[in-house]
Amino acid sequence: MLGRVLESKRLVTRILRTPGFWRYPRTKEAPTLLQTRRILCNKAEDTRNVISQTAIPGRSAFRNDRRPSAFDKKILLWAGRFKKEEDIPALLSPEVIKAATSRVRIKACYASIALTLLGCLVMILSGKQAAKRDDTLLRKNMEKKAKWRAEVETDLEAAAAKAQ
CATH class of the missing domain: 1.10.287 (Helix Hairpins)
Structure with a gap:
């Protein structure tokens, strides 16, 4: 849809027929022409007035x-x-x-x-x-394994004594 609008001859002719497009291409008068057109659009001033009326006096308007x-x-x-x-x-x-x-x-x-x-x-x-x-992990591990072996041997001897 936008492509159709841009390709339309009306849009091109409107741009070419704008008053300042051909008369003031790169002169100092071109910015003044644009400024006079911006005067008609005063939305920014309206919003400032509304904000100043609704805001609490002495505080900024957008403070949250x-x-x-x-x-x-x-x-x-x-x-x-x-x-x-x-x-x-x-x-x-x-x-x-x-x-x-x-x-x-x-x-x-x-x-x-x-x-x-x-x-x-x-x-x-x-x-x-x-x-x-001399309290190393290796020594602790060897003592623990020796203790387990002794427990297993005592269990085997008790089982052998019961069997006889």
Whole structure:
């Protein structure tokens, strides 16, 4: 359908017959011609007037504040944004809550890094102490297998004693 419209002779002739198309192809007067045509289209001004009438005075028109939940309040406190829960306003912008969650996420990452390093140090120290006591996995495994063999031998002797 669009192809038919574009191929139609009416559209081409309308473009060629527009007043500024042939008269002002590349002159300084062409922008003024376009500006005079834009004056007739004042939708942007109408929307600004409607927005200014409906918006709360002293606030921006497109601000989308929201009420923080209990978890959001905890995050805001953990992030250090507010000192007490009573200091948190009833409405907050999403940017404030997002910044606080990012800060808490970073703190949690640092805590996990610190706990991982602490765990590695504990494992290194316990491994060194076990090596001093000669408490290796190989030795533990051999002791366990020897214990199992002894249990099997005692069971076989008990079964042989019952059979006689």
